[in-house]
Amino acid sequence: MKHKKKIEQLYLQFSKRIFQKVYYIVKDKYLAEEIVHDTFIKAALNLDSVRDFDKIEWWLSRIAANQAYYMLRKTKLTELPISEEVKNDAVDEDLTSNIIKLETKHEIQQALSALPPDDLLLITLHYYDQLPLKDIANIFETPVGTIKSRLFRIRRKLQKTLHKIERVSP
């Protein structure tokens, strides 16, 4: 394999961050390992197409996100019990009661963990990787408008959670 050395170098440099992001989304160690594996295999096969090596991490992240989204659909992890609305009282109350004494950051982390994996992927790509909406839309194979409305919905959901937390906080 002509790119083996280069891939090894990229793996040493970026595999940890990619694994962490993927694991954060899929919450499954073996699935995350599988996605990292597939990401670097795909990278090896397509390395010739890379023009700008300054953006190689962004490129690898995109592959990993694609793989993660593919795996989520394949394993149907997009349909988690806590899905559409955080307004689900049981969830809200449970979530609220558990995080009531925590700091705002921790509260947000809790709220994020209650999101279904595909929403979490979307949030991570947007807020953490700061990928352009167009690229996120490509990964999700949906129009940019749909991505915008989903982000808006997730933000409102998080806001609601935070408001509730704020209301019940001493």
Place this chain on the structure above:
Amino acid sequence: MNDNLDKSIHNAIKDDIEKIPFNSSDKIWSRIENALEELEPKKKPSFFFTKIAVVIFLVFTSGILLVTPRFADSFPFGSFFRNLFDQYLAGTQRNVGLTPPFDAPPSHKPIMLDPTDAVVINPVQEEFIETTLEELASIYPNILYLPQETFSSRLNKAMYQKLGEDNIRVVLAYEGGAINFSLTQETVSNSSGVGINYDNQDAEVHFVYENGIEYMFFLGRYNIITAYWFQHGYKFTFFGNLTIDQAMPVIRSISRYVP
């Protein structure tokens, strides 16, 4: 509020992500390495080695074609390449041979017509003796072979020659029909193999293998062909001005003469 929320979300994700341990790095890399090795395309022989292989193959094949003409004749265009090599490498002189497929030819002692023949010290007779079919049949009972298909040609001349005490040579000439030809039947001896030396600019040699018999055809100018083969324990020679396709029905029809 919005900016704060965005920043809070970013920080929350960042903190969550960065505290995730990554202990399986080596395990994943080992799997990636294996997968990359499997994806490695099988090494093709380099163009240089391919060329060398082609040259060796050609030299080897040419050698076979050159030294074994009969082998060459059994392949499509084999004769063409063989002739090409002959022309450019070995001149145009050719040697081909046909050997009898059996070791011990049947011995049929001829019955002498004249008692004086019985006391001939040297039975080898250089001259052909003209005779009739009936007389030949009485001299060589049950060993004469005649063609059944003659394309309306009729037996014009029958001759025999005594080559030794036990050896015969019979020549039958057919004329008057669509084709003229002669058939020679002779006893197979240890030196009965057929060898031809010829110039391939003027002639060709072809081999036909049919029903376990190998026929060697020498094609000369003006459609004159001579066919040699071994059958029924004898060596036969067919001579005529016709093509192989025309000759084969005559040759195939040869069977033992029953008066």
